Amino acid sequence: MRNIRLTIEYDGTKYNGWQRLGNTENTIQHKLENVLSLMSGENIEVIGSGRTDAGVHALGQVANFHTRSPMTTREILDYCNHYLPQDIVVKKAAEVEERFHARYNAVSKKYMYRIWNSHIPTAFYRKYSYHVPEPLSIEKMRKGTAYLVGKHDFQAFSSVKSKKKSTEREIYSIEILKERERIDILFHGNGFLHNMVRIMTGTLLEIGLGKRKAEEIPLILEGKIREKAGVTAPAQGLFLYEVYY
Amino acid sequence: MRNIRLTIEYDGTKYNGWQRLGNTENTIQHKLENVLSLMSGENIEVIGSGRTDAGVHALGQVANFHTRSPMTTREILDYCNHYLPQDIVVKKAAEVEERFHARYNAVSKKYMYRIWNSHIPTAFYRKYSYHVPEPLSIEKMRKGTAYLVGKHDFQAFSSVKSKKKSTEREIYSIEILKERERIDILFHGNGFLHNMVRIMTGTLLEIGLGKRKAEEIPLILEGKIREKAGVTAPAQGLFLYEVYY
Numbered sequence: 465m466r467n468i469r470l471t472i473e474y475d476g477t478k479y480n481g482w483q484r485l486g487n488t489e490n491t492i493q494h495k496l497e498n499v500l501s502l503m504s505g506e507n508i509e510v511i512g513s514g515r516t517d518a519g520v521h522a523l524g525q526v527a528n529f530h531t532r533s534p535m536t537t538r539e540i541l542d543y544c545n546h547y548l549p550q551d552i553v554v555k556k557a558a559e560v561e562e563r564f565h566a567r568y569n570a571v572s573k574k575y576m577y578r579i580w581n582s583h584i585p586t587a588f589y590r591k592y593s594y595h596v597p598e599p600l601s602i603e604k605m606r607k608g609t610a611y612l613v614g615k616h617d618f619q620a621f622s623s624v625k626s627k628k629k630s631t632e633r634e635i636y637s638i639e640i641l642k643e644r645e646r647i648d649i650l651f652h653g654n655g656f657l658h659n660m661v662r663i664m665t666g667t668l669l670e671i672g673l674g675k676r677k678a679e680e681i682p683l684i685l686e687g688k689i690r691e692k693a694g695v696t697a698p699a700q701g702l703f704l705y706e707v708y709y
Numbered sequence: 710m711r712n713i714r715l716t717i718e719y720d721g722t723k724y725n726g727w728q729r730l731g732n733t734e735n736t737i738q739h740k741l742e743n744v745l746s747l748m749s750g751e752n753i754e755v756i757g758s759g760r761t762d763a764g765v766h767a768l769g770q771v772a773n774f775h776t777r778s779p780m781t782t783r784e785i786l787d788y789c790n791h792y793l794p795q796d797i798v799v800k801k802a803a804e805v806e807e808r809f810h811a812r813y814n815a816v817s818k819k820y821m822y823r824i825w826n827s828h829i830p831t832a833f834y835r836k837y838s839y840h841v842p843e844p845l846s847i848e849k850m851r852k853g854t855a856y857l858v859g860k861h862d863f864q865a866f867s868s869v870k871s872k873k874k875s876t877e878r879e880i881y882s883i884e885i886l887k888e889r890e891r892i893d894i895l896f897h898g899n900g901f902l903h904n905m906v907r908i909m910t911g912t913l914l915e916i917g918l919g920k921r922k923a924e925e926i927p928l929i930l931e932g933k934i935r936e937k938a939g940v941t942a943p944a945q946g947l948f949l950y951e952v953y954y
Binding site: 474521545550555584585 | 831
């Protein structure tokens with residue numbers, strides 16, 4: 465069996481996320497599986513690097529699937545982009561060794577959270593950013609990121625109350641880039657709990673608005689209580705940016 | 710009467726253009742007039758700098774309207790952005806002298822045509838660019854622009870067969886900016902005939918693809934026959950960029 469690795473970009477606006485339990489119809493994984501099964505005549509199962517929630521976008525989601533199809537990777541890429549909905553794009557298709565697994569082999573991930581920081585909203589980025597009309601202090605937000613980087617128990621920054629699994633994760637870096645009205649926060653880490661990026665962003669935004677202090681973060685981490693952290697920033701600002709192997 | 714000048718950004722995807730004869734319901738002008746009339750209790754007429762076609766976007770459309778409303782320009786701007794659909798944004802509102810007329814006083818305009826030049830399509834710019842998968846020679850296209858700049862009869866680059874009105878226009882500059890897959894062509898001129906930017910773009914694209922030569926442009930201009938010029942590039946790549954007064 466051949467093993468094909470795909471790099472995928474999608475506008476998540478219309479979808480119930482990458483994968484969904486129960487009614488899976490309106491998911492990105494399902495759309496891909498449909499097209500690839502039609503292409504190969506096989507019952508293709510696509511393995512993603514991880515889920516993205518409803519409304520979340522991706523610039524570099526990675527997935528793999530096994531097939532007996534003799535098509536070249538270029539033909540597979542072209543077939544996908546011809547038959548997939550226009551809001552899902554396969555950017556790369558490459559043949560990889562049989563044991564490559566998009567989820568198990570992922571060693572780290574980078575997410576981007578995009579903020580539109582202006583009194584004036586945006587017609588073009590309205591579905592691809594979170595509009596924050598009040599002035600934000602990037603300096604204060606950067607102070608906050610310094611407390612988040614490193615190995616911590618991120619229980620307080622997760623929406624799932626898992627008692628069995630470890631909630632320890634390591635964040636390698638958090639970069640804040642500002643270009644006019646646009647603020648991009650890039651989070652690179654070895655893994656992220658459910659809603660973790662959106663809750664970290666919500667907390668950093670409250671710091672940037674002066675509603676709370678960067679120095680509170682160590683206490684929030686220690687306390688491990690979700691309610692002590694900031695709000696969950698909305699899905700439409702979040703992008704799965706890159707998956708590292 | 711006060712005279713208020715608005716700078717407007719819109720995602721034209723869903724609309725039948727700025728203005729439309731007949732059924733005007735689904736136009737940007739109509740949406741604005743509705744909100745402003747509701748705001749002021751008057752029957753507001755909005756004067757745009759000019760029309761944009763169905764599906765064409767704007768980053769800096771300019772319009773003005775007369776009102777007796779005592780609201781500040783900041784209040785007007787906020788009211789508009791609160792009640793307008795999210796794909797129409799008022800970026801500026803300013804009080805101007807009574808005789809200012811957004812159409813008559815416009816001295817020049819800048820349009821941008823955005824191309825996505827990559828074998829791989831784009832999930833995010835799909836509604837805001839024209840996807841050209843084949844390689845384009847920017848150098849050849851720039852050669853083409855040199856023949857279009859200046860004062861010419863642009864009859865061949867217009868979809869309207871007007872015999873009365875002058876079809877002479879002056880183009881001050883055409884800039885081609887390339888950033889990775891994205892190519893933006895910026896056209897600055899004292900006025901543009903109907904579909905003129907899209908036909909110039911279609912012609913430049915045929916030159917960039919090697920389907921025709923830059924040197925043909927003077928002959929096309931001289932011939933004044935629409936069919937001799939290139940195809941009309943699709944609406945979704947076109948943006949009214951700025952209006953100068």
